[in-house]
Amino acid sequence: MAHGTPLDDNFYKRHQFNEIPDSELGHRDEHGGIDESLPYENGRAYFHVEDLDCVQRRLGQRHAQMIAIAGTIGTGLLLGSGRALQGAGPVGALLAYAHVGTVAYATLAAVGEMTSFAPVSGTFPHFCSRFVDPALGFAVGWNYFYTNLLTVPNEITAAQIVLTYWDRDEGRQALYTGMLILATVLVNLFAVRFFGESEFVLALIKITLIIGLIMVGLVIDLGGAPDHDRRGFRFWSDPGPFREYLVEGNTGRFLGLLSVIVQASFTFQGVELVAVAAAETESPRRNIGIACRRVFWKILTLYMLSVLFIGLTVRSDNDQLMSREGNAAQSPFVIAINIAGIKGLPHVVNAGVFLSAFSAGNAFLYSASRVLYGLALRGQAPRIFTYCTRNGLPMISVITCSGAALLSFMTLKESSNTVFNWFVNLTTTGGYGAWFSINLAYIAMYKGMKAQNIDRTQLIYKSSLQPWLSYWGLFWTSIFILINGYDVFFAWDTSRFLTSYINIPLFISFYIGFKWWYRTEIWRSDEIDFVTGVPTLEETETPPRIPRNVWEKIADAIF
Template sequence: MSSTDHDIEKSQDGGSVEVYPISDENNRFDVASIDLVQRRLKQRHVQMIAIAGTLGTGLFLGSGQALSGAGPLGALIAYALVGTVAYSSLCSIGEMTSHAPISGTFPHFAARWVDPALGFAVGWNYFYTNVITVPVEVSGAQILITYWDSNPNHAGIYIAVICIGVSAINIFGVRYFGEAEFLFSLIKLSMITGLILLGVIIDAEPGNGPGGGRLGFHYWNDPGVFNGAGLEPSHIGLDRFLGILSVLVQAAFSFQGMEIVAIAASETENPRRNIAKAVRRVFYRICIFYILGIFITGLLVPYNDPNLLQTAGTAADSPYVIAMTRAVLPGIINAGIMTSAFSASNSFLFCSSRILYGLALRGQAPRIFAYCTRKGLPIVAILFSAAFSFLSLMSISNGAETVFTWFVNLSTVGGFFSWGTINLTYLFFYRGMKAQGIDRKELHYWSGLQPYLSIWGFTWCSILILINGFEVFWNFTAAKFLTAYINIPLFFILYAFWKITKKTKVWDPSKMDFYTGIPPPEETESPEVPPHNFAEKVAAVLF
C-alpha cells in the first residue's frame, strides 16, 4: 500500500483525529488481509496459561542457585524485586494489548508507537530470547531425569524425546497447545500449592527441627539469612549485598515469559476481556507461587546444603526435592517439576514462533515465516523455532549444569531488554493517548498506577542490564563477559541497522496511529454469559 492511501479521519468524542500516513511498505500496520491465525484459545486456556504457563526450571530448579547464592532472605529480596519489574511489564503490555489484541504484540507496539527500528530490534531480541529458552528448559528437564537415571549415555535420548514432544504439541495447532498447557498448568498449580502447604506442615510440625522441636526459622539463624557472593570476604556487608545481586539474573529467569498471555491475544477468544482478567490476577500469582514459594523453600533447606544445584556440580536435585526427600515422595515431586520444565519449553516455543510470525507479517522477517495453514497455523515459523530446541544436545558434552547456566544468562539479559522495551513503549503509548484525547479508562484494562509502574520497570531493567554480569570483573573470563553483555551491542546493532536502512523516526505523540488494522471491541468480544450453577461459579473464579 502506498502512504497516500492512509490519510483517514476517525471520529473521537464528536470531533476528528487525523491518522497520519504511516502504514506504508516499511511499517505495514494494516495486515488483516494476510494475518490468518484463528482465535481458538478459550477463556480457561488463557487464564491457566497466564497463571502457570511458564512456571518451569527457573522457579523449581533454578531457585536452588538463588538460595545457595544469597541465603533465604537474600533470595526472597531478589525475587520480590524482580517480581515488581515483571508486574510492571505485564501491566504495561496488558493495557496496550487491551487496546490492540493483534499479532506481533509488543514488538509491533514498539514499532507503531515509538520507532519502527525499536520494534525490529526488540522483535528479533525477543525471538532469540525465547527460542534459546526452549533448550534451557529442555536441559533442565534432562537434569531432573537424572534423579532416576544418571547414565550419561542416555541423556541424548531423553533430550531428543522431549524436543520431539514439545515440537509436536505446537505443530498440532493452537487448540492442542491450549489443552496441553491447561493440563500442565493444573499439574503445576496443584504441585506448587501442595508443596507450599506441605512445607508449612514440615516447618511447623514438632520433630523436624533440631532437638525434636519445630523447624521454624532455624535455618534463618543457622547458617543465617544472607549468604555472601564470596567476592569481598573481608567486607561482609558488601559481600552479602553482592550475593543478592548475583541471584537477580536467576530470579528474572523464573519470571520470564509471563507476557505469553498477551502474545497469544491474536489467537484468543474475547481477547480484551480475557487478557484483562489474566493481568488483574497476576499480582496474586507472583505473591503466592513465587514469593511465598521461595520463602517456604528458605525455611526448609539451608543455603549451605551440599545438595543444592551448583554451577559446576552434577547434583540433580532442586531445593523442593531436597526438602521432600526428608519428608515424603521425592520421586513424585521430581516428576512434577520435570513436567513443569516440559510445559515451560512448550510455552516458550509458542512465544518464539508467534513473534517470528508477527515480524514476518510486517516485513521485518522473511515473508516465508508468515505462511499459515488453512487452520491458521504459522507452520514455517513453528518448525524454524522448534529446530533450536535441539541445541540442548550441547549439554551431553559440556555438562548439563554448565550449559543450563550459560543459556540462562544469555536468555535472561535478552528478557531484560524485552521488559524494558515494553515499559518504554507504554510511556509513549500513554503520552500518545493523552495527546490525542483518548480516554484510557474506556479500555477493558487500565492501571491507575500508570505511568509510574512503567517508569519503575524501565529504570530497573536498565540497571539490571548493566549489573547482571558484575561478577566477571572479580574473576574475568572472556566467555563469562560475552554471555553477560553480548546482548547489549547486539540489540543496538539491530536497532541501528533498521534505523539506517529504513530511515525511521520516533513518532510524534499527535501522529501515532491507534486505529489502523486494530479490530474494534464489537468485532472481538462476544457478550459475557454469567454462571448459572455452582460449578460454573467455581470455574469463573478459577478461570
C-alpha cells in the same frame, strides 16, 4: 477527539492518518502468504488498514493465563530457588523476589494495557513499532524471537537431565532428548486449541505440586514431619538472615542480594507470554485483561510462599544447595523433605520438575513462532513465515522454530556443551530487553493518548498506577541489564563477560541497521496512529459467558 470520549467502535473505525490505498497494501495470495511486504516511506511505517492476520481466536482466558504461568514457573523455582537461598540467605532471597515482583508487575500491567487497546499478532514488538520507532520494533522483535528460540532447547535439556534422577545410563540420553524434541514439536503442530489445553493441564499440575510442597514445608516447619523437629524461624538466626557473596561484611551481603535479584529477574521472565497469545484468544480485550489481573498474583504468591518455606526448612549454608545435578537432588524442597525423613516425595517432585521443563519448552516454542509470524506480517521478516493453515496455524513459523530444538543434542557432547551454555546465557539479557521495551512502548502510548486527547481510562484493562509503574519498570530493567554479569569484574572471565553483555551491542546493531536502511524516525506523540489496523470492539469481543452452575462459578473465580 475530545478528552473523555470512550474508545468505542466509531473510534476504532476512523482512519486518522497513514491511510494508504489498497494498491499499496499487502494482500494474501492463495496460500495465505502476503504478496507485498510492509512499505516504509519517508521514515514512516504504514500499518495495514485491512486485517492480514490469518490466525484464529481459539484460546480462552484460562488458556492465555496458563500459558504465561507455564512459561514462568519452571525449573527456576523448583531447582534454582536453592541457589537463591544459598546466595542471599532466607531474608535476602525474600527481599530479592519481592523487589523483582514489583518490576514484573509493572511490565505485565504495561503490556496488558497495550494489548487491551490493540490485540494483534506481533504483541509488544509491534507496539514498539507503532508507538516508538519501527526500528525499535524490529530490534525488539528479533531480540525477543531468538531469546525464546534458544530457551526451547534449554528447557528440553533441563527435562532430559531431570530424567537422570531415575536413569543415569548415558547411552539412553540421546533417545530421551529425541523423544522430548518430538513431543514438543507435535504439541505445537496441532491446532492452537490443543496446545492451549495441554498447557492448561500441565500448568495446573505444576500449581498443584507447588501448593502441595508449600503445605509440606509448613508441616515440616511446625514439627509435623517424622523427625518432629519444630524449626520455626530458627534458620533466620543461625546461620542468619543474609549471606555474604564475593567479599565480607555488609558489602558482601549487598552483593549477595544483588546476585539473587539477577537470578529472580530471570525466573520471572515469561509473564509477558500472556500477551503473545492475544491474537488467538477469544474476546482478547476482556480475557487478556482478566488474565493479567490474575496471573501475576498467582505467580507472585507461589514464588513468595515457596521461597519463604524454603528459608524456614533448609539452612542457607547447607552443602547440598551447591549441587548442580539438575534434577530433584538439587531441589531445596527435596533437601528439606529428606532431612525431615519423609519418604517417596522426592520422586513426585522430580516428576513435577520434569513436567515444568517440558511445559516451559512448549510455551517458548509457541511464543517464538508467534513473534516470528508477527514480524513477517509487518515486513520485518521474510513473508514466507506468514503462511497459515486453514485452522489458523502459522505452519512455516512453527516448523522453522522447531529446528532450534535440535540444539539440545549439543549437550550430549562435552565439546559442544560449552557453546550451548553460551547460547543459554545469551537469552538472559534478551529477556531484560523485552521488559525494558514493553515499559518504554507503554510510556510512548500514554504520552500519545494524552497528546491526542484520547481517554485511556475507557480501555477494558488499565492500571490506575500508570505511567509511574512503567517508569519504575523502565528504570529497574535497565539496572538488571547492567548488573547481569557484575560478578565477572571480581574474578575476570572473558566468556562470561561476553555472554552477559554481548546482547547489548547486538540489540543496538539491529536498531541502527534497520534505522539506517529504512531511514525510520521516532514517532512524535501527536502523530502516533491509534486507529489503523486495530480491530474494533465489535470484531473481537463477544458477550461474557454466564456460569450455569456452582462448579462453573468456582472455575470462573479461580481461572
